[in-house]
């Protein structure tokens with residue numbers, strides 16, 4: 001630990017009256033109060049979500065100001081977002097890109113994107129149903145249908161919107177969505193869009209699903225079980241076959257989000273279906289993002305041909321009421337799939353990096369939650385300030401990993417999340433593990449302080465007060 005870091009830790013402790021961890025009731029981190037001033041353009045100033053967001057942002061800024069650490073949020077890379085980036089004039093080893101195979105800067109992918117822009121322009125310039133159906137969409141949809149061994153697929157301009165729109169279309173009042181507790185926000189948004197009941201399933205637990213459906217399936221008309229292939233928070237794999245088996249017995253459909261699975265799982269990177277050797281029709285909808293390993297932007301679904309056709313013709317936000325994905329984005333995915341097949345060493349390097357990094361972190365005694373040593377690596381650092389400090393201190397030493405705080409994950413499981421790519425080197429991974437271990441010895445002495453509106457309350461101003 002450097003003298004500068006010792007000083008920062010001292011100042012953080014001073015923020016708690018100089019008490020050592022565990023010896024005093026933690027005080028909220030001082031935060032500049034948010035004063036609600038209603039009036040023209042200020043109608044939302046006392047909205048609880050606005051107040052909460054502003055308090056949290058102010059507390060983080062205050063932590064940064066009081067410690068002199070670099071701000072870890074909204075970091076701006078000056079070039080490609082891969083294993084190494086330049087930002088703020090310096091080079092960083094980066095763990096915050098889900099460009100797992102670094103396809104986003106592959107020369108063949110860039111050439112394909114450029115060629116598509118030259119041929120079709122930079123935009124589809126229309127919804128698909130009205131003159132926006134460029135031929136590249138069909139080419140990619142056939143590839144995705146082959147990958148998932150299903151009747152058809154549909155590509156869209158956003159992974160988030162795909163999840164929200166497809167669930168919003170399929171479910172409605174009287175139906176239920178059974179959502180894994182770690183399901184992505186886009187999946188939860190879909191259930192809100194649908195106006196159905198949402199029930200939370202204990203993470204990745206087929207027995208819990210069985211118990212839940214046994215007691216409550218009869219209360220609902222249609223039911224959809226929503227899980228992920230490769231969980232983006234814990235880096236564990238969805239127990240698709242067991243969950244689908246239970247779901248089938250209770251007459252439920254299944255949707256699997258493949259956002260972090262396509263390009264990552266399976267001997268050829270073709271996702272969860274390939275990884276587990278599953279029949280494509282074991283689940284009803286394979287949904288996913290083209291923005292992760294595929295190095296592009298957009299989303300997709302794959303499933304039964306009639307169902308996909310119905311969604312294509314009737315689901316708002318999929319092919320209707322929204323422009324088709326950009327030609328360059330779709331061409332990039334087509335080229336990326338070719339690179340995946342032609343350069344299998346990328347996938348091999350990604351996985352050997354995952355094994356090496358997880359082993360190094362475990363040697364230091366770190367808590368990797370449910371990690372299955374995949375390229376998504378969580379390191380649990382409970383406490384918002386602790387996790388925030390760890391991310392900022394790591395960044396100061398030249399390593400960028402995101403701090404994930406509640407409500408994205410349950411309070412008490414705050415973490416640093418490392419996305420690995422095929423291009424991290426052994427030296428990157430080992431030095432990162434060593435630095436993090438050193439930083440965590442400081443973190444142990446930082447009290448677990450809350451962020452958010454409670455902080456404003458402690459300092460005499462209830463949230464929303466004018």
Ligand SMILES: Cc1ncc(COP(=O)(O)O)c(C=O)c1O
Nearest residue numbers: 158159160184232259289291298
């Ligand atoms: C599991 C999961 N699903 C869906 C999405 C949304 O994908 P996109 O970024 O393409 O909108 C994300 C994005 O982070 C994700 O992690």
